[in-house]
Amino acid sequence: MSSSYYLLCVSHDPALRIDSSFTSPDAAMDAIAAGLEEHPVCDLLVARVSGALCEVGCPPTRNQRHHPPCLAHGGPKWADADLLRLLTAVNQTDDVRVRDVARSNAFSCWSIRRLHRLRLELGTPALLVLDPSAGTR
Numbered sequence: 001m002s003s004s005y006y007l008l009c010v011s012h013d014p015a016l017r018i019d020s021s022f023t024s025p026d027a028a029m030d031a032i033a034a035g036l037e038e039h040p041v042c043d044l045l046v047a048r049v050s051g052a053l054c055e056v057g058c059p060p061t062r063n064q065r066h067h068p069p070c071l072a073h074g075g076p077k078w079a080d081a082d083l084l085r086l087l088t089a090v091n092q093t094d095d096v097r098v099r100d101v102a103r104s105n106a107f108s109c110w111s112i113r114r115l116h117r118l119r120l121e122l123g124t125p126a127l128l129v130l131d132p133s134a135g136t137r
């Protein structure tokens with residue numbers, strides 16, 4: 001089955017599916033780079049769907065119109081939907097050492113706020129761990 005790509009606005013809670021569909025990841029990333037009239041300063045991600053949601057991509061930092069949670073990256077960063085589900089679960093554990101893994105630099109694109117807002121796409125529970133050390137990124 002071929003993949004299609006659509007944009008997600010995670011400035012909204014829960015994330016809003018933007019009514020657009022692309023046949024390649026580059027076309028979707030280019031649309032974000034060009035800017036969206038309806039979401040001029042929003043936090044935008046790309047979803048890859050092949051039957052079900054497969055992956056979510058964070059656009060290159062220079063193409064993001066808001067202050068992104070992630071460490072700067074020059075190309076898109078993709079994460080498997082299952083990895084995002086795991087990170088959601090890990091973010092909710094009581095074990096601080098395990099939780100710190102989900103909040104490490106390796107996963108900086110997938111902040112608690114973004115994961116929480118992606119919950120309907122991922123089929124995960126709400127995740128607003130309002131732990132002050134978690135920050136608001």
Ligand SMILES: [Zn+2]
Pocket residue numbers: 009010011012038039042043
């Ligand atoms: Zn928006």
Ligand SMILES: [Zn+2]
Pocket residue numbers: 058059068070071073077108109
């Ligand atoms: Zn990122």
